[in-house]
Amino acid sequence: MQRAVKRDEHDRRDQREQRARGLRRAVVCAAAVPVMLIAAGCSSDSGSGDKAADDGSTKSSASSSASPSPTVQAAAYKSIPDACKVLGKKTLEDLAPKAKSGKKGSSDDASTRGSCSWSSLDNNGVKGSQFRWLNVSLLRFESDVTRGSGEKLAQGYFETQVQDAKSVSGAKSLKSEPVAGVGDQATAVRYDLKKKEGSFKQETVVARVENVVVTLDYNGAGLAGEKTPSADTLNKLAQKAIKEVVAAVAEANDGGSAGTPSSAPSKSASKSPSGSSSKAASSSPSKSAAKKS
Structure with missing residues (x-):
């Protein structure tokens, strides 16, 4: 159990x-x-x-x-007029009465830069002489994807030209003022230069219309005892001339009005020209007077 x-x-x-x-x-x-x-x-x-x-x-x-790839607004103006043909006969007679013809400056591309100068000497012998010198320069900028639009580049060059006009060595009684009704922007610079040849009155007017910059240099002097020309008179003549040049730029681009081109913008955005001064054909007032006096 x-x-x-x-x-x-x-x-x-x-x-x-x-x-x-x-x-x-x-x-x-x-x-x-x-x-x-x-x-x-x-x-x-x-x-x-x-x-x-x-x-x-x-x-x-x-x-x-x-x-999308980078783009930039195309330049408004595609060409510039012949610098020696931008002023009418009457205007040339007023500014440079004794000038026979304009002297065209050298240019590596006539569609982007050009200049022309006129020299006038009214020789009155022992009573003295009146000297006038006129130069017109045009520089057009194309749009560039790396540098910006042609208008922006032209605006930068416009400011540089105005500053250069204000920075001339020996300038006295310098005065700068905006010029209304000329292109998109315009500035007139005037000053006196005292040289051994005589007392010079200098007028520089810089204007921008779209992507083109126009620089007009005009000076006068009374030589061999002749009376110095009036700065106000030279200023009025210079402003009259710059208006004609700006109008000629617009006319060269299918007849568009100054500042408001009627032509279609350029389809291509090629490399813009150098920002160097286009006044290569011109010389300083004193040098011009020295050659002609």
């Missing part, structure tokens, strides 16, 4: 151990399931992220390739 009791106890112990082992396996399996789900979820998210990243990269690449 004791053996039967021991056998029953042994059987119950075996059953308890089997149930315990079964419970441990269930706990381990239950714990493993969330880990697997988490791993599967992470794997799924990672794939979505990679796809999104790929899509973003593709879109960015497509956007970059589709971006």
Whole structure:
């Protein structure tokens, strides 16, 4: 009977151990399931992220390739007139009455730069002489994608020309004033120069119309005891002449009015000309007077 009791106890112990082992396996399996789900979820998210990243990269690449190349507004005026033909006969007679013809300055490109000068000497022998010298320079700027529009480049050159006119060595009684009704902007600079040949009155008028800059230099002197010309008279004549030159620039571009061209803008944006001064054909007032006196 004791053996039967021991056998029953042994059987119950075996059953308890089997149930315990079964419970441990269930706990381990239950714990493993969330880990697997988490791993599967992470794997799924990672794939979505990679796809999104790929899509973003593709879109960015497509956007970059589709971006337009740099552009700049085309220049309004495509040409300039012959500098020796920009002034009418009557105007030339008023400014340089004894000038026979204009002297054209050298230019490597007549469509972008040009100049012409007139020299007049009214020689009255022992009673003295009246000297006049006139120079007209034109410089046209084309638009350039790296430097900017032709109008912007012309505006910069206009300011440089005005500053140069104000910075002449030895200038006395200098006066600068804007000139209304001439192109898009215009400035007149006047001053006196005392030289051994005589007392010179200098007038420089700089005007910009769209992408073209016009510089008009006009000076006069009374030589050998002759009376010095009036600065106001020279100033009025110079302003009259600059208006004709600006009108000639517009006329050379399909007849557009000054400051408002009717011609279509140039389709091409070629390299703009150098910003160097186009007054290469002109000389200083004193040098001109010295040659003619």
